[in-house]
Amino acid sequence: MAAKPPPKGTDSFTPILPLLPRKSIKGMDSSAKRRNSHFVDAHGRWKSSLELPDVAAVDSGQALELIKVALAADPSTRSDTALHLVYKWMKDNCKNTMIFGSSHDYIGREICRQMRLIKLPSRAMLIRQGDTGDRCYILIDGLVDVYCKDDSHILTCDETTTDLQYNVVKVTTDYGEYKATLGPGAVVGDVVLLNPSARRNATVIVSKRTTECCLVYLGRVDYVRLIRTVSMETSHYVQAEVLDYMYLFQKWPTADRMKLVAQMRSTTFRANDYLYRAGTIATTMFVLVSGEAMERQNFNLLESSRPLASKHNAAEVKINIELMLLGPGEIANEHAFLKANQVGAFDIKAVTDVHALCISRHMFECMTVSDKDFVQDMYLKLVALAADRDDYRRERLEFGSRYPDAHVAMCVGLRYTDADLVRMRCALGRGT
Known part of the structure; x- marks a missing residue:
């Protein structure tokens, strides 16, 4: 033409x-x-x-x-x-x-x-x-x-x-x-x-x-x-930035962090939704990207108004103890996830709207079989972190059971982060 x-x-x-x-x-x-x-x-x-x-x-x-x-x-x-x-x-x-x-x-x-x-x-x-x-x-x-x-x-x-x-x-x-x-x-x-x-x-x-x-x-x-x-909330690069500041992933190369984030499922919880219910099988561990969640444990305590009262006259008191407040950049549900029976004794409930990344059991097992140094470093840190958190939870439970009327609530400004627990662990001479 x-x-x-x-x-x-x-x-x-x-x-x-x-x-x-x-x-x-x-x-x-x-x-x-x-x-x-x-x-x-x-x-x-x-x-x-x-x-x-x-x-x-x-x-x-x-x-x-x-x-x-x-x-x-x-x-x-x-x-x-x-x-x-x-x-x-x-x-x-x-x-x-x-x-x-x-x-x-x-x-x-x-x-x-x-x-x-x-x-x-x-x-x-x-x-x-x-x-x-x-x-x-x-x-x-x-x-x-x-x-x-x-x-x-x-x-x-x-x-x-x-x-x-x-x-x-x-x-x-x-x-x-x-x-x-x-x-x-x-x-x-x-x-x-x-x-x-x-x-x-x-x-x-x-x-x-x-x-x-x-x-x-x-x-x-x-x-x-x-x-x-x-988008700012669901893109891989923002989620990978969360891992950049996490103690567990300090030694991970950027490319491997991006690959890990790409395999994670992104999910959201509204305020008062449960991330995990006590007594159920834990199939997922969470990395919080935004929002806050609270670990709570409920149990019944026998109490008597008279010191010499019989066991039949004792009253049953229900105690709700706030164990730990979790925020952005922290792992949630590692307690039940790492246990042999995969069952935890406390609930994890969203305090605000929560955006989290999910690590399934299959993904975790495939990831930890690697013999790469940074993967093994992450696994050892996770096990040590879980042990430190369990010690802290036991202290909270012991205090709550001994003094049920003196319940101390967890405060947003006073919660311990993973890094705080690591520093306390080093100060006590337990190593990293």
């Missing part, structure tokens, strides 16, 4: 469809591999993300070339090592944008996974003022010029995004007053990610001082889908 003539009153453009050759590390020559030995091994494979040096400590030219290779690859096949490199560069260079400025590392890496690389020649138009669009652009290499003119002289239309066509403009065309020249790390068009009705407020053209400009773009659909799927 013949191309449609341009509408009257508009400039003539030469359509350009940038073609990106599929690059890979294997296709790099030996000299390039030697230059990039910080990130690839002798066989041309990406190194593990744990072995990567700080991007700032590596030659900027080497890092930039590898970033281009990583972004040119298909998003679904990008390795964690490549994402680490791209994200570090983005975070260091794109500081004045909402995309990376306020995002968590997990979201930032997933955003980098969705980015796609394009290459444009000199004088190619990236954005035209007044158009609507759904893409944000980040400069990787090269320069772009920004122009702006009076709104009354703007012809608006929708950007064509189906075939990635960008247009080379004539040097003599007037696009308004020159505003600035932007370089690597600059972000343009990010307003449209969250506002579909927003129109471009400036024209952006590849500078004539640049022979080829490398950019990445992020579509609104990918960005919104990603933000929606990682």
Whole structure:
């Protein structure tokens, strides 16, 4: 089909469809591999993300070339090592944008996974003022010029995004007053990610001082889908942050914590719901993400108003003892979970709305059979913590049974955390 003539009153453009050759590390020559030995091994494979040096400590030219290779690859096949490199560069260079400025590392890496690389020649138009669009652009290499003119002289239309066509403009065309020249790390068009009705407020053209400009773009659909799927209460990265501050998981690598959280089932309890009922089989152990829960034990005590009264004249008194108040970042139901008969003697009841992660018995058994040092460290700490908690509960029960009228309630500001119990254990000379 013949191309449609341009509408009257508009400039003539030469359509350009940038073609990106599929690059890979294997296709790099030996000299390039030697230059990039910080990130690839002798066989041309990406190194593990744990072995990567700080991007700032590596030659900027080497890092930039590898970033281009990583972004040119298909998003679904990008390795964690490549994402680490791209994200570090983005975070260091794109500081004045909402995309990376306020995002968590997990979201930032997933955003980098969705980015796609394009290459444009000199004088190619990236954005035209007044158009609507759904893409944000980040400069990787090269320069772009920004122009702006009076709104009354703007012809608006929708950007064509189906075939990635960008247009080379004539040097003599007037696009308004020159505003600035932007370089690597600059972000343009990010307003449209969250506002579909927003129109471009400036024209952006590849500078004539640049022979080829490398950019990445992020579509609104990918960005919104990603933000929606990682809510603040149920996303893996927030839940993994809880594990970061837990004494039990201090020695766990970040990747293993993320894998563990991905296997946990997220659940919520309303205030006054029971996480566990006394006398039932314990099938789940909980990691509290938010909210508070109370351990309570009820038992009947025979009491007499006269010291020499017979056993038949004794009155039965029901005592409700609050054993322990549990909060965010603490384990719940480890007492019954670790017992041989899997039955506990006290209830665990939500004081407020509780969001928790569930560790099933099958998951716990599969996890603890590992001989990795950090797994065994976690198991030993859990057993020691359970023993310390049992000692504390026995003291509470003994006090409550001896002095039922002097019941002392647990207070939010006076509860012992797992870390407090560990410090007390060390102070008593019982070790860690």
